[in-house]
Amino acid sequence: MATLRDIKRRINSVKSTAKITRAMKMVSxxxxxxxxxxxxxxxxxxxKIGEVLSSLSxxxxxxxxxxxxxxxxxxxEVLILTSxxxxxxxxxxxxxxxxxxxxxxxxxxxxxVSISTIGRxxxxxxxxxxxxxxxxxxxxxxxxxYSSAQDIARNLMEHxxxxxxxxxxxxxxxxxxxxxQKVVELKLLPIAPVEHETEKEKEMKDFLFEPSEEEVFNRLxxxxxxxxxxxxxxxxxxxxxxxxMTAMENATTNAEDMIDRLTLEYNKARQASITKxxxxxxGGAEALKE
Amino acid sequence: xxxxxxxxxxxxxxxxFSDDVDEVVAPGTEGEFGVLPGHVPFITTLNIGxxxxxxxxxxxxxxxxxxxxxxxxDRVLILADSAEKAEDIDVERAKAAMKRxxxxxKKQDExxxxxxxxxxxxxxxxxxxxxxxxxx
Numbered sequence: 566m567a568t569l570r571d572i573k574r575r576i577n578s579v580k581s582t583a584k585i586t587r588a589m590k591m592v593s594x595x596x597x598x599x600x601x602x603x604x605x606x607x608x609x610x611x612x613k614i615g616e617v618l619s620s621l622s623x624x625x626x627x628x629x630x631x632x633x634x635x636x637x638x639x640x641x642e643v644l645i646l647t648s649x650x651x652x653x654x655x656x657x658x659x660x661x662x663x664x665x666x667x668x669x670x671x672x673x674x675x676x677x678v679s680i681s682t683i684g685r686x687x688x689x690x691x692x693x694x695x696x697x698x699x700x701x702x703x704x705x706x707x708x709x710x711y712s713s714a715q716d717i718a719r720n721l722m723e724h725x726x727x728x729x730x731x732x733x734x735x736x737x738x739x740x741x742x743x744x745x746q747k748v749v750e751l752k753l754l755p756i757a758p759v760e761h762e763t764e765k766e767k768e769m770k771d772f773l774f775e776p777s778e779e780e781v782f783n784r785l786x787x788x789x790x791x792x793x794x795x796x797x798x799x800x801x802x803x804x805x806x807x808x809x810m811t812a813m814e815n816a817t818t819n820a821e822d823m824i825d826r827l828t829l830e831y832n833k834a835r836q837a838s839i840t841k842x843x844x845x846x847x848g849g850a851e852a853l854k855e
Numbered sequence: 856x857x858x859x860x861x862x863x864x865x866x867x868x869x870x871x872f873s874d875d876v877d878e879v880v881a882p883g884t885e886g887e888f889g890v891l892p893g894h895v896p897f898i899t900t901l902n903i904g905x906x907x908x909x910x911x912x913x914x915x916x917x918x919x920x921x922x923x924x925x926x927x928x929d930r931v932l933i934l935a936d937s938a939e940k941a942e943d944i945d946v947e948r949a950k951a952a953m954k955r956x957x958x959x960x961k962k963q964d965e966x967x968x969x970x971x972x973x974x975x976x977x978x979x980x981x982x983x984x985x986x987x988x989x990x991x
Contacts, residue, residue, distance in 0.1 A: 606869030617925050711867045775885045775899035784900055
């Protein structure tokens with residue numbers, strides 16, 4: 566049986582762990598709030614750019630821009646978005662699992678697959694298994710900016726244009742609620758045709774373009790990809806913090822349970838030792854009487 | 856026909872401006888253009904520049920860093936990579952950015968040069984915007 570001192574030591578160790586997990590939960594809660602704010606801030610821009618695009622798509626011929634045109638698929642790019650840090654429950658393993666499933670499915674359908682990753686966790690996973698990665702981005706956690714999204718989006722578009730791959734899928738965690746994150750697969754390229762507007766709206770918009778419709782379109786399309794990537798980064802960031810918050814909350818609860826159990830054990834052991842000492846004293850006294 | 860324009864300026868970092876105004880002048884890539892209520896539907900790309908709006912008797916200035924403008928009858932929608940109202944511009948930071956960009960331009964690297972030039976233009980425009988609003 567563990568001695569009193571051993572149990573005491575365990576209790577203290579669990580207590581300090583609980584202190585850490587509790588602090589991490591608070592930190593995550595604060596970071597989550599900030600990530601959510603940025604998601605909300607992006608929303609109007611993303612919506613409006615969709616609006617402008619849809620008012621454009623009507624008169625524009627589909628073959629005007631290569632980013633819009635599906636072509637025979639040979640190589641498919643899978644981009645997996647994870648975090649740099651762990652301690653956030655099944656957050657990373659869920660995305661990686663979904664990504665690997667997608668890769669296997671594409672491979673079984675006979676496509677070549679090139680893999681890129683964002684975040685240290687995905688990189689480490691594939692590195693450990695000796696999988697070659699096309700491109701790796703790390704160090705984004707906590708400092709996502711629009712220009713980091715731009716860099717990623719531009720890299721993807723560039724290699725899509727030079728036909729390194731013919732399709733791009735992004736796998737990431739979408740932020741549903743604080744307790745629910747959902748892994749989604751998003752086809753980034755080629756861009757799906759924008760949904761057509763209703764007849765009435767169409768009539769109203771007969772735009773003049775400057776410098777030219779094509780020029781506007783050419784600048785707007787890449788922008789919409791940048792926005793999609795930026796949004797995915799922010800969603801993933803918020804999901805990560807939410808997942809970490811939940812994980813740390815559970816860890817804290819578990820630690821408290823453990824402290825309760827250990828305290829009980831400690832008290833039992835203390836009681837037992839007191840009883841034993843009493844028995845000794847009584848026994849000693851009895852022996853003296855005789 | 857509407858007699859007011861709704862001016863919306865949004866960036867990936869959030870909405871910068873949203874209000875009814877009387878007149879808007881924006882820096883299009885093909886030159887500055889003015890918009891009054893009842894303008895024909897119009898879409899254009901924007902340069903780095905200063906957007907001016909008039910509301911009642913007062914005039915406001917907004918720094919706009921490239922993007923698009925969509926004009927419909929009673930609405931001007933600006934989608935900018937970034938934008939700041941004159942009163943929100945950090946002049947000190949813009950001045951520092953200007954110095955940095957100038958130093959980088961002295962080095963003879965072509966890609967860096969283009970980038971530095973864009974950065975310089977942004978910084979200078981920011982400072983000008985602030986000056987127009989009577990600051991700095």
